[in-house]
Amino acid sequence: MKETHRFISGILFFFAFLTSLLIIFILFFLLSYGLKIFQFISFKDFFLNPVWNPTGYFKNDYGLLPNLWGSFLVTSLALIIAVPFGIFSAIFLSEELRKITWLYNLTKGIIELFAAFPSVIIGLFGLVYLAPLIQKIFSLSSGLCVLNGGIILALMSLPTIISLCEASISQVPLTYKEASYALGVSRFQTTLKIVLPTAKSGIIAGILLGFGRAIGETMAMLMVLGNSPIIAKSLFQPTRTLTTTIAIEMGETAKNTPHFFALFMLGVVLFIISFIVNLIGNYFAQKRIKIII
Amino acid sequence: MKIKIKFENFSLWFGNNQILKNINLEIPEKNVTAIMGPSGCGKTTLLRAINRMNDLIPDTKVCGKVFIDNENIYDANVNLLTLRKKVGMVFQKPNPFPKSIYENIAFGLKVHKFKNIKERVTKALIDANLYDEVKDNLYRSALNLSGGQQQRLCIARAIAIEPEIILLDEPASALDPIATAKLEELIHKLKKEYTIVIVTHNMQQAARVSDYCAFMYLGELVEFGKTEDIFVRPKDKRTEDFLLGKYG
Numbered sequence: 001m002k003e004t005h006r007f008i009s010g011i012l013f014f015f016a017f018l019t020s021l022l023i024i025f026i027l028f029f030l031l032s033y034g035l036k037i038f039q040f041i042s043f044k045d046f047f048l049n050p051v052w053n054p055t056g057y058f059k060n061d062y063g064l065l066p067n068l069w070g071s072f073l074v075t076s077l078a079l080i081i082a083v084p085f086g087i088f089s090a091i092f093l094s095e096e097l098r099k100i101t102w103l104y105n106l107t108k109g110i111i112e113l114f115a116a117f118p119s120v121i122i123g124l125f126g127l128v129y130l131a132p133l134i135q136k137i138f139s140l141s142s143g144l145c146v147l148n149g150g151i152i153l154a155l156m157s158l159p160t161i162i163s164l165c166e167a168s169i170s171q172v173p174l175t176y177k178e179a180s181y182a183l184g185v186s187r188f189q190t191t192l193k194i195v196l197p198t199a200k201s202g203i204i205a206g207i208l209l210g211f212g213r214a215i216g217e218t219m220a221m222l223m224v225l226g227n228s229p230i231i232a233k234s235l236f237q238p239t240r241t242l243t244t245t246i247a248i249e250m251g252e253t254a255k256n257t258p259h260f261f262a263l264f265m266l267g268v269v270l271f272i273i274s275f276i277v278n279l280i281g282n283y284f285a286q287k288r289i290k291i292i293i
Numbered sequence: 294m295k296i297k298i299k300f301e302n303f304s305l306w307f308g309n310n311q312i313l314k315n316i317n318l319e320i321p322e323k324n325v326t327a328i329m330g331p332s333g334c335g336k337t338t339l340l341r342a343i344n345r346m347n348d349l350i351p352d353t354k355v356c357g358k359v360f361i362d363n364e365n366i367y368d369a370n371v372n373l374l375t376l377r378k379k380v381g382m383v384f385q386k387p388n389p390f391p392k393s394i395y396e397n398i399a400f401g402l403k404v405h406k407f408k409n410i411k412e413r414v415t416k417a418l419i420d421a422n423l424y425d426e427v428k429d430n431l432y433r434s435a436l437n438l439s440g441g442q443q444q445r446l447c448i449a450r451a452i453a454i455e456p457e458i459i460l461l462d463e464p465a466s467a468l469d470p471i472a473t474a475k476l477e478e479l480i481h482k483l484k485k486e487y488t489i490v491i492v493t494h495n496m497q498q499a500a501r502v503s504d505y506c507a508f509m510y511l512g513e514l515v516e517f518g519k520t521e522d523i524f525v526r527p528k529d530k531r532t533e534d535f536l537l538g539k540y541g
C-alpha cells in the first residue's frame with residue numbers, strides 16, 4: 001500500500017518536474033530569439049516606442065506600445081463587462097438556481113460547454129453578427145474595433161469567471177448566512193457584506209484566470225479587431241494585440257531578421273504577463289480551497 | 294408576570310413530516326425558560342419558530358399562531374427584518390463571521406443604522422463578559438478565538454442591536470466546563486434585561502440556569518412549569534423518565 005503510494009507520488013512529481021522544465025525551456029527559447037532584437041535597437045526603441053511599423057519605407061519601428069496597449073484595452077474592456085456580469089450570474093446560480101437542481105445542473109453544463117467552444121466560432125459570431133450591429137448602432141465605417149473585441153473576449157472569459165466565482169460563493173457556509181439573517185439583515189445585504197467578502201479569494205482567482213484566458217486569446221481577436229497597429233484612442237478604432245501581431249506577421253517574415261526577433265520579444269512580454277497573472281490567480285484559487293477545508 | 298411569547302395551537306411541518314404538534318406555551322418576560330427533551334424532538338425547530346428562521350428551510354408549513362407582545366408574528370404583514378432584530382439568536386455551534394472581533398459586532402449595528410458604533414461594540418463586549426479577554430485584539434480575526442470566546446462573541450453580536458428576546462440553542466454544547474460556567478453566569482446576568490429561551494440537552498444546566506422549564510417529546514410539549522416544580526414533582530411519566538436519564 002505504502003509502496004504504491006510512493007510510486008504514484010513519484011510519477012506525479014516527475015511530471016510536475018517535467019512541466020516546470022518545459023515552461024523554463026519555452027521561456028529560454030523565447031528569450032534566446034527575443035533578446036536579439038536589442039542588437040539592432042535600444043531598449044527604449046522597443047519598450048517606449050509608440051509605433052509598430054516593421055516594414056517601413058525609410059525606417060522600421062518595433063514599438064511594443066501599440067500591441068501592449070491593444071491587449072490591455074481589449075482585455076480591460078472585456079473584464080469591465082464580464083466581471084460584474086459574471087459575479088451577478090454566480091450569485092444568481094448559487095443562491096437562487098441551486099434550489100432547482102435540474103435547472104442548476106443544466107445551466108452549469110451549458111456554461112462549461114461554452115468554455116470549451118472553439119474560439120474561431122465565437123470570433124465568427126463577432127465578425128458576422130456583432131460587427132454589422134456595432135457599425136449600424138454607432139454609424140461607423142466598420143464594426144471591427146476595440147468594442148467588438150472587448151465584447152467577444154468578455155463572452156470568452158465569462159465561463160471561467162462564473163465557474164470559479166460560483167464554486168467559491170456556494171462554499172460559503174450556511175451558518176454565516178444564518179447568523180446574518182438572524183440579526184435581521186436582508187438577503188441583499190447578507191450577500192453583499194457577508195457572502196461576497198467570504199468568497200473573495202475565489203472571486204479574485206476567477207477574475208485573474210479570466211484575464212489570463214483573455215490576454216492570450218488570438219484567433220477570435222484576429223477576426224474582430226480590424227488589425228490595425230495603431231494606439232487606439234477610442235472604443236471604435238481597430239487595433240492590434242500582442243497575440244494578433246505575432247500571429248499575423250510571423251508567417252510572412254524571414255527568419256533571423258530584426259522583425260523576426262521583435263515578434264519573439266512580443267512573445268516574451270505576453271508570456272511574462274500571462275505567467276504572472278496565472279500564478280497569482282492560482283495562488284488565490286489555492287487559498288480559497290484552504291479556507292474551505 | 295407579563296407573558297412575552299405565546300404559542301397558540303402551533304404546528305409545523307417540514308414537507309410531510311409534522312415536527313411540532315399543536316404547541317401551546319406561554320413564556321414569561323425577563324426570565325430564563327429552558328426547553329428540554331431528547332434529541333430530535335423538535336427543540337431547535339421550536340426555537341427557530343420564534344424568529345421565523347424555519348422560513349429559510351424549503352417546504353416548511355405552519356399552522357396556528359405565535360405571539361410576541363400580543364402581535365402574531367406569522368401574520369402576513371409582519372416584517373421579518375424587524376422581527377429578527379427584536380429576537381436575537383445564538384446558534385448551537387459558535388458561528389462568528391470570518392471578520393475581526395470588532396467587525397463581527399459592528400456589522401449588525403451598521404446595518405441597523407445605530408450611531409456611536411464604537412461605544413456600542415465595547416458595551417456589548419463588556420455585557421457579554423468578553424471585553425477583558427479581547428480588548429487588545431479587537432481587530433484580530435474572530436476565528437482565532439477559543440470556542441467559549443466565540444460563543445460569547447456571538448452573544449455580544451446578538452445583544453449589541455438591542456433585542457428584547459435572546460434565543461440560545463444549546464450554546465454550551467461545544468464548550469468545556471469552565472467556559473460553560475462563564476456562559477451560565479452570563480445568562481444569569483442577562484435575564485435582568487432580556488427574555489431568554491434556552492434549548493439544552495443537559496438537565497443539570499437547565500436546573501441551574503432556568504426559572505421555567507418546558508419538556509418536549511416527539512414534537513409535543515409534554516410539560517411546562519416552574520423549574521423547581523418540574524424537577525421535584527414532574528406530572529407526566531415521560532418527563533420523569535427523561536429526568537431519570539431513561540432516554541439517554
Ligand SMILES: Nc1ncnc2c1ncn2[C@@H]1O[C@H](COP(=O)(O)OP(=O)(O)OP(=O)(O)O)[C@@H](O)[C@H]1O
Binds near residue numbers: 307334337339
Ligand atoms: N432542515 C430540515 N429539513 C427537514 N427536516 C428537518 C430539518 N431540520 C430538522 N429536521 C427534522 O426535524 C425534527 C426535529 O429537529 P430539531 O432539530 O428541532 O430537533 P432537536 O430537538 O433540536 O434535536 P437535537 O437535540 O439533536 O438538536 C428531526 O426529526 C429532524 O430530522
Ligand SMILES: [Mg+2]
Binds near residue numbers: 336337338462
Ligand atoms: Mg437542536
